[in-house]
Amino acid sequence: MAIxxxxxxxxxxxPASVVAPRQALGAxxxxxxxxxxxxxIFTIDHKKIGLMYGFTAMTFFxxxxxxxxxxxxxxxxxxGTILSAGTYNEMxxxxxxxxxxxxxxxxVAALANYMVPLQIGARDVAFPRLNAFGxxxxxxxxxxxxxxxxxxxxxxxxxxxxxxxxxxxxxxxxGVDFWTxxxxxxxxxxxxxxINLIVTILNMRAPGMSLMKMPIFTWMVLVVQFLxxxxxxxxxxxxxxxxxxxxxxxTFFDVSxxxxxxxxxxxxxIFGHPEVYIxxxxxxxxxxxxxxxxxRKPLFGYPFVVFSGAAIGFMGWGVWAxxxxxxxxxxxxxxxxxxxxxxxxxxxxxxxxxxxxxxWGGSLWFTxxxxxxxxxxxxxxxxxLSGVTHAVSPSDTQQTDTYYIxxxxxxxxxxxxxxxxxxxxxxxxxxxxxxxxxxxxGKWNFWFMVxxxxxxxxxxxVLGLQGQARRxxxxxxxxxxxxxxxxxxxxxxxxxxxxxxxxxxxxRSLRGPRNAPLDPWDARSYEWMTTSPPKPHNFDAIPxxxxxxxxxxRKYAEDEETGKLRQVATAEEILAEQEAHAEHHxxxxxxxxxPLVVSAxxxxxxxxxxxxxxxxxxxxxxxxxxxxGWAQEPSVADAEDADPPGGxxxxxxxxATIG
Amino acid sequence: MADVxxxxxxxxxxxxxxxxxxxxxxxxxxxxxxxTGLSNNKLGMWLFLGSECLLFGGLISTYMLYRxxxxxxxxxxxxxxxxxxxxxxxVLLMSSLTMVLAVSAAHRGDDRRTRLxxxxxxxxxxxxxxxxxxxxxxxxxxxxxxxxxxFGSSFYTLTGFHGAHVTIGIIMLMSLVVITFRGxxxxxxxxxxxxxxxxxxxxxxxxxxIFTLVYLIPS
Numbered sequence: 001m002a003i004x005x006x007x008x009x010x011x012x013x014x015p016a017s018v019v020a021p022r023q024a025l026g027a028x029x030x031x032x033x034x035x036x037x038x039x040x041i042f043t044i045d046h047k048k049i050g051l052m053y054g055f056t057a058m059t060f061f062x063x064x065x066x067x068x069x070x071x072x073x074x075x076x077x078x079x080g081t082i083l084s085a086g087t088y089n090e091m092x093x094x095x096x097x098x099x100x101x102x103x104x105x106x107x108v109a110a111l112a113n114y115m116v117p118l119q120i121g122a123r124d125v126a127f128p129r130l131n132a133f134g135x136x137x138x139x140x141x142x143x144x145x146x147x148x149x150x151x152x153x154x155x156x157x158x159x160x161x162x163x164x165x166x167x168x169x170x171x172x173x174x175g176v177d178f179w180t181x182x183x184x185x186x187x188x189x190x191x192x193x194x195i196n197l198i199v200t201i202l203n204m205r206a207p208g209m210s211l212m213k214m215p216i217f218t219w220m221v222l223v224v225q226f227l228x229x230x231x232x233x234x235x236x237x238x239x240x241x242x243x244x245x246x247x248x249x250x251t252f253f254d255v256s257x258x259x260x261x262x263x264x265x266x267x268x269x270i271f272g273h274p275e276v277y278i279x280x281x282x283x284x285x286x287x288x289x290x291x292x293x294x295x296r297k298p299l300f301g302y303p304f305v306v307f308s309g310a311a312i313g314f315m316g317w318g319v320w321a322x323x324x325x326x327x328x329x330x331x332x333x334x335x336x337x338x339x340x341x342x343x344x345x346x347x348x349x350x351x352x353x354x355x356x357x358x359x360w361g362g363s364l365w366f367t368x369x370x371x372x373x374x375x376x377x378x379x380x381x382x383x384x385l386s387g388v389t390h391a392v393s394p395s396d397t398q399q400t401d402t403y404y405i406x407x408x409x410x411x412x413x414x415x416x417x418x419x420x421x422x423x424x425x426x427x428x429x430x431x432x433x434x435x436x437x438x439x440x441x442g443k444w445n446f447w448f449m450v451x452x453x454x455x456x457x458x459x460x461x462v463l464g465l466q467g468q469a470r471r472x473x474x475x476x477x478x479x480x481x482x483x484x485x486x487x488x489x490x491x492x493x494x495x496x497x498x499x500x501x502x503x504x505x506x507x508r509s510l511r512g513p514r515n516a517p518l519d520p521w522d523a524r525s526y527e528w529m530t531t532s533p534p535k536p537h538n539f540d541a542i543p544x545x546x547x548x549x550x551x552x553x554r555k556y557a558e559d560e561e562t563g564k565l566r567q568v569a570t571a572e573e574i575l576a577e578q579e580a581h582a583e584h585h586x587x588x589x590x591x592x593x594x595p596l597v598v599s600a601x602x603x604x605x606x607x608x609x610x611x612x613x614x615x616x617x618x619x620x621x622x623x624x625x626x627x628x629g630w631a632q633e634p635s636v637a638d639a640e641d642a643d644p645p646g647g648x649x650x651x652x653x654x655x656a657t658i659g
Numbered sequence: 660m661a662d663v664x665x666x667x668x669x670x671x672x673x674x675x676x677x678x679x680x681x682x683x684x685x686x687x688x689x690x691x692x693x694x695t696g697l698s699n700n701k702l703g704m705w706l707f708l709g710s711e712c713l714l715f716g717g718l719i720s721t722y723m724l725y726r727x728x729x730x731x732x733x734x735x736x737x738x739x740x741x742x743x744x745x746x747x748x749x750v751l752l753m754s755s756l757t758m759v760l761a762v763s764a765a766h767r768g769d770d771r772r773t774r775l776x777x778x779x780x781x782x783x784x785x786x787x788x789x790x791x792x793x794x795x796x797x798x799x800x801x802x803x804x805x806x807x808x809x810f811g812s813s814f815y816t817l818t819g820f821h822g823a824h825v826t827i828g829i830i831m832l833m834s835l836v837v838i839t840f841r842g843x844x845x846x847x848x849x850x851x852x853x854x855x856x857x858x859x860x861x862x863x864x865x866x867x868x869i870f871t872l873v874y875l876i877p878s
Contacts, residue, residue, distance in 0.1 A: 126699040195706045203693045203702060229710045237717030241816070250805060250812035252721070258728040258809055267717060631838065 030633070031591040042591035044128035047534060049135050050114030051432070056139055057106040058503075063146075064098035065499060067091050069492055072456075076489035078477035088473035089156035090149075090175065096159030097179065100279065101186050102142045104417050108282035109134070109193055111424050112221040114432060116197060118527035119215040121206025121545070123538050126199040128589045129630065134193035136599035141185030144603040148178035155179035158471065160272065161242070163253035163264040168246050174610055177246055180239045181606035187232045187239070188602065194228035197221060206526070208545035212306070215525040215548075216299060219306050220285025223313040227274045227281075230317075235271035238264060247609055262327060269320035277316040279413060280380075281309060283420020284351060287373040290423045291355050292549075293521050294370035295362030301354045302548060308347035308354075315344045325393045326400040334393045341391035345384065352381055367521070368442030372423035375450055379415025383408055386461065401471070404464025410457040414495075422449070422502070430516035433509065434532040441505040448498030455491025459484035519571035524549035529574060540582035592633060598626035704854045708861045711824075715865050718817045722873060725809040732808040738798045739874055747790030748870050751825070754783035755863045762856045765849040773852065774836050780859065781832040784825050791822045814873070821869055824862045831855050 031042040040048060071091050074080040083091060117125055125131050148154045153173035157166040166176050201222045205214065214222075242264070244250040251257040253264055292299045299305060321329060321337040329337075355377050364370065386408040390396045399405055422445075429437045463484050468475055475481045519528050529551045530539055547553050557568045569577075601623035608616025695702065726735075761776035795815070803811045835855060 127703065191707075191710060195703050195710075198706055199699050199702045202695050203697070203699050205694045209694075229706055230713050233710050233712075233714035234717050236714060237721070241721065244805075244812070244816060248805060250816065251807075251809050252725075252812055258725075258730045260724065260728075263721060263724060267721075628834070631834070 031593060033591070039591070041596060042132075042593055044124075044132045044589050044591055044595070045536060046113050046117050046125050046128065046131055047432075047536075049131050050110050050112075053106050053110035053113060053135055053138070056135075056142070057103050057110055060098050060102035060142060061107075062499070062503075064095050064103055065496060067095040067098065069496060071095060072489040072492040074473060075475070075485050077486070078479075078482055079474050083473060085473045086153075086156060089158075089471070090154035092471060093155045093158050093161075093175075093179070094145075094149075097145065097155070097183075098142075099413075100159060100275070101183060102138075102145070104279045104413070104421070105186075105190065106138050107421050108221075108224065108279070109138070109190075111217075111286070111421070111428070112197055112224075112282065113193075115428065115527055116200060116218050116221055117204070118431075118530065118534060118538055119218045119525055120201060120204060120209060121526050121539060121543050122200060122204040123542075123586065124589060125196050126204055127196045129592050129595050129633075130192050130196050132592070133595035133599055134189045134196065136596050137189035137192070137602060138186050140599050140603045141182045141187075141189060144185060144606055145178055145182035147607075148175050148182075151178070160268055161264075162268075163242060163245075163261055164255055166242060166246075166264075167253055177243065177610045180243045180246070181609065184236065184239050184243075185602050185606060187236050190228050191232045194225040194232070197225045198229065201225075206542050206545050209550075210545075212303065213545050213548050213550070216288040216302065216305055217282075217285035217525075220281045220288070220309050223309050224278050224281045227278050227313055227316065231271045231274040231278065234267055238267035238271065241267075243609070262324070262329075265324050265327060266320070269323045270317075272323065273320040274313075274316045276412075277312055279417045280420075281312065283376060283417045283424075284309065286420045286424040286427070287355065287376050288351075289525065290369050290373040290427050291358045293427070293523050294365045294367055294373070295359045296365070296522070297358055297362040298524075298549060298552075299354070300357035300360075304350055305354050308350040311347040312344065315340065315347065319344055322391060322393075322396070325396045338391050338393045342388065345388050345391070348384055352377060352384075367426065368437070368439055368446055369423045369426035369521075371443065371446045372419050372426060375446065376416055376419040376423065379411055379419060379450075379453060383411025383413075383415055387412065399464060401469055402464035403460040403468045403470055406470050407457045407460035407464060410460070411453070414453050414457070419449075422446075425502070425506075427521065428527075429506075429509065430520050431527055431532050431534070434514040434516050435509045435512055436516045436520060437505050437509050441501055441508075445498050445501040445505060448494055448501060452491050452493075452495030452498050456488050456495055457491070459488045459491070463488075518575065522555075524552040526551055528571065529554075529578070531575065537586045537588055540579050540586075542583070543578070592630070594626050594630035594633060598623055598630065601626060698850060700850060700854055701857075704857050708857065711861065711865075715817075715820070715868075718820055719868065719872060722813040722817045725813045729808045729810040732811065733798070733801055733803040735810060735814070735873075736877065738801050738803055740794070740797070741874060743790070744794065744870065744874055747787050747794075748866060750783050750790070751787040751863055751866055754780045754787070755860050757783060758856045758859045762849070762853050765852040768849075773848075777832050777836050777852070781829045781836075784829045784832070784859075788822055788825050788829070791818065817869065817873065821862070821866060824865075828855070828859050828862055831858070 031038055033039045033042070040052065043049065070083060071088070074083045074088060074091075113125070113131065117123065145155075151174060153175045155161070155171075155175035155178060156173075157171055157176050157179070161176065161179060164170065201214070201218055211219075241250070241252040245252050245254070251259060253259050253261060255261060288299055288305055318340045319337060321333055322341045325334055325337075355373075359374075386404070390399065390405070390408065426437055426442055429435070463481060464470075466480055468479075468481050468485075475485070516532055518532060521528075526543065527534075529543060543550065551571075551574075554574050555567055555569055555571065556565045558564070559566045601619045601621075604619030604622060605616045606619075608614065608619055693699065697705075757776050757780040761773050761780060764772035764776055795818075803814075805811055805815050832855060835852060
């Protein structure tokens with residue numbers, strides 16, 4: 001039934017093999033497979049879902065990267081002929097949309113899904129089925145978007161899809177419809193994922209772990225999820241308005257009917273600017289985990305890092321109009337948004353200072369993860385500085401729609417968000433797979449990417465200031481644009497080699513033996529206090545938290561005589577200790593069909609909206625059936641579900657509601 | 660597999676040297692643990708409603724932005740029937756009262772009254788939606804279509820979204836009446852009803868805002 005449990009001394013077995021779930025009250029038996037493809041597609045284990053998020057996002061990263069390479073090939077020479085004007089528009093639209101919605105956001109979701117329950121000492125997320133639903137919905141949204149090239153044309157309106165340019169007159173193919181509906185679907189995924197992670201973080205922390213003792217990555221994930229909860233509905237509204245205009249003839253962006261094109265811009269950027277922090281704060285969290293570990297010092301000014309993250313989260317809502325300085329908002333709006341934009345650099349700067357001070361005086365260990373973390377600090381700072389120049393609205397008016405802007409946001413997104421994610425990959429890889437990535441190959445990966453990013457996006461500052469317009473598929477010869485464009489294209493391929501090296505590294509590691517030590521980095525937080533890869537139920541006994549960096553404090557103590565740190569326990573000892581006192585009845589949620597069923601209904605509804613409303617009705621019926629099946633599946637533990645109690649206490653500790 | 664010998668808990672004295680509070684599980688009452696004291700479901704519902712505020716915020720802003728910008732076709736003051744909408748608003752607000760009665764009956768464990776009040780709430784909600792359908796039909800007859808002008812698009816979208824929320828609420832209420840009392844939802848019935856109640860009250864409160872801004876304030 002709802003509960004699968006496992007005798008604690010039998011830990012190597014996956015939970016479902018211990019007790020077969022009984023007949024569910026829904027229409028079907030609950031799935032029971034613990035191996036093979038069924039164990040993946042019906043899983044509600046946060047670790048498996050995290051892995052699926054990760055692999056899917058990585059695939060979209062490669063696809064989006066190929067689109068970027070095509071763009072750069074087109075721009076390598078003046079008057080490029082590789083792409084037509086229309087295809088070029090489709091490429092940069094798909095590139096932006098893919099990288100933001102199908103790579104960075106789900107990759108942060110992947111790491112958050114995998115690491116947050118481990119970091120807070122929980123056995124799963126608050127709503128495991130909703131978690132599975134989030135993943136499948138994200139996948140459906142991504143696949144739905146990528147149906148468009150095969151069904152008449154991709155969206156060609158840019159990732160911001162300004163109206164009335166995105167209206168039926170200027171964008172007559174179904175591309176924009178696919179875009180709006182795909183983003184609606186991934187929005188549902190983000191929203192459910194955000195609610196799930198917030199509840200998990202607020203409600204399911206290990207005893208003793210107050211908010212100010214949480215690992216910093218968990219903190220930043222919390223801020224990101226709050227941003228998502230409030231930002232996603234705003235773009236939902238914008239997308240609805242646009243869909244209604246395109247599909248049902250509404251007049252929202254019909255200027256001839258008196259509509260205001262700024263409405264789209266405001267709605268989009270009220271979502272779009274918090275979105276920027278949604279993309280970057282997760283990476284800030286990763287770097288704030290990686291730097292202390294490899295500097296062998298605690299994070300400098302933990303409360304400042306926490307509160308500056310929260311401050312960015314709040315202030316991120318008050319700066320959206322700096323994307324619209326050129327749209328004629330009027331001097332007062334522009335002045336106010338200029339000022340708020342400059343202010344938001346302050347908490348960001350606080351973080352940079354904290355990271356530098358964390359490294360200061362530490363015994364630095366230059367692993368690949370550390371290199372990427374330092375890479376983020378450097379490259380993000382460059383992007384942040386060019387960002388401050390945008391806050392100066394006269395200067396921004398000059399730079400709007402030039403390559404200077406492209407340079408800026410690629411420094412913060414690639415040099416910031418993506419470098420942070422790569423730091424996370426190298427740091428957590430041994431935790432997730434029990435295998436190390438090759439450090440030598442990792443260094444090559446790192447240096448190719450550092451050289452690549454600066455060679456690709458550095459010259460764009462120059463090109464932008466020289467006046468090369470973005471989103472234009474050709475540039476004429478003899479304007480002084482040739483050299484730096486060629487350099488930028490070479491840089492893009494250097495970057496691609498870097499990414500390829502990572503994929504090779506990952507492939508080799510996954511084929512190799514499980515060679516990672518239990519605690520390869522001498523880490524500080526809970527996720528390292530279990531086996532690698534973690535057991536299905538994460539921890540045999542839920543640990544009690546006494547301080548920030550609890551794991552570190554269990555390994556090291558101050559020598560009372562000398563006042564120096566000395567090791568009092570190894571990771572292996574701490575794990576053995578935990579295993580010796582395993583809890584008796586660990587209830588884990590059973591797999592479920594319904595999340596997949598409900599998600600599968602969404603793209604059917606969306607397809608029907610574009611082509612034939614009868615298909616939508618079919619999709620809606622699938623969703624409705626799925627929801628009822630879901631609701632009828634037991635969601636909480638029942639006393640009868642448990643095995644006969646074993647061991648002296650016989651007490652059971654169940655996972656919270658299975659949502 | 661079930662008869663694998665289980666390790667006795669809390670025996671290792673060694674454990675207590677390092678970690679005196681290690682045997683936490685034995686101290687906790689069984690059942691779900693929650694750091695905030697709110698149940699996961701309730702916290703999740705509150706977050707969802709917070710998100711919904713922004714959804715309706717965006718739709719209401721769109722309507723307000725386009726107030727008075729309509730260039731052709733019917734305008735708000737020519738189609739609104741304030742007395743009629745006031746009555747249907749009153750009906751919707753009364754449904755919040757019956758929802759409270761349902762939640763209270765559920766907490767007392769009075770299944771019969773719970774079912775009665777849930778059904779009443781759904782009926783009141785259905786009356787409101789029926790009134791909205793009537794209103795939309797009347798407006799349409801007066802020449803205000805969805806695509807007629809900015810007022811038509813933004814009005815039907817905003818009130819339509821609200822009506823859809825009420826309709827989903829009615830479906831949930833009726834499902835509760837049927838499913839819950841056939842024993843098909845495990846866990847606390849009272850909590851499930853309370854959660855649907857939170858949603859229901861939220862939808863009502865949104866209507867108060869919409870009614871005030873859209874109907875009562877002249878454009």
